[in-house]
Amino acid sequence: xxxxxxxxxxxxxxxxxxxxxxxxxxxxxxxxxxxxxxxxxxxxxxxxxxxxxxxxxxxxxxxxxxxxxxxxxxxxxxxxxxxxxxxxxxxxxxxxxxxxxxxxxxxxxxxxxxxxxxxxxxxxxxxxxxxxxxxxxxxxxxxxxxxxxxxxxxxxxxxxxxxxxxxxxxxxxxxxxxxxxxxxxxxxxxxxxxxxxx
Numbered sequence: 001x002x003x004x005x006x007x008x009x010x011x012x013x014x015x016x017x018x019x020x021x022x023x024x025x026x027x028x029x030x031x032x033x034x035x036x037x038x039x040x041x042x043x044x045x046x047x048x049x050x051x052x053x054x055x056x057x058x059x060x061x062x063x064x065x066x067x068x069x070x071x072x073x074x075x076x077x078x079x080x081x082x083x084x085x086x087x088x089x090x091x092x093x094x095x096x097x098x099x100x101x102x103x104x105x106x107x108x109x110x111x112x113x114x115x116x117x118x119x120x121x122x123x124x125x126x127x128x129x130x131x132x133x134x135x136x137x138x139x140x141x142x143x144x145x146x147x148x149x150x151x152x153x154x155x156x157x158x159x160x161x162x163x164x165x166x167x168x169x170x171x172x173x174x175x176x177x178x179x180x181x182x183x184x185x186x187x188x189x190x191x192x193x194x195x196x197x198x
Contacts, residue, residue: 001146001197003080007091007115009151010170011077012067012104018058025057026050038153038174059093061100065107072190074108079194081113089113090140092120092152095131116140120155149193153178160184168193 008014016032022044023029030044037043041051057063081087089110093101095117105111118135141158148159151170159167160181167184169175170193180186187193 002086002088002144003147003197004088004090004145004149005077006150006152006170007089007093007101008067009070009172010149011070011073011089011108011110013070014067015172015174017063017067021058021063022046022054025054033173035173036176043174059097059100061097061103064097064100065104067104069108070190074110076190076194077110077113080197085197087113088145089115090118091115092118092155094123095134098131120152147197149187151175156184157181166196168196 005011015035018040019030019032019035022040026044026046028044028046035043040046040054041048044051044054046054077087089105091101098115098117102111102115105113105115115132116135117132118137118140120137120140122137137155137158145162145165148162148165148167149170150156150159150167151172151174153175156167156169156175156178159165160183163183165183167181168187169178169180169184171186171188185196187196
């Protein structure tokens, strides 16, 4: 099977880390379980200027490298590859973060997995000199995957049309109210993913 696996909050605990970062930098306390909006500006109650500064901080290499692994993610991804599946990490991070992103993956023992940077959310990114090209979401949607593993309620609706693709929605507070399409299943961690794909 060809498997698409998102990175943030699938392989690493991004939102929990960002809750600590916003408290440290802005004095805003939001518990991880209260992050009910995928739009962090809304969840954290930041102004536009604060949000821009916050996202710049969040993507600084030392912060990206410090994100802890999601429980079972490394073992799970390796198990999928060992079972003969073609696994691709598909991230909405800006391609300018590629050095820190791929250093994190290498440190986690996942450096051999291909990474595709996709403009999932229609954000404007400047193209850094040697950064990988960012794939537009429309181009990604022309590809075929047998399985998608993602958590974002902003991009999941686009996969509803992929009726021959199994979409595993990784359970997180911000997608708790997301209404699953017929091709979607909610999963509760990596052990659940492995059982669903066995």
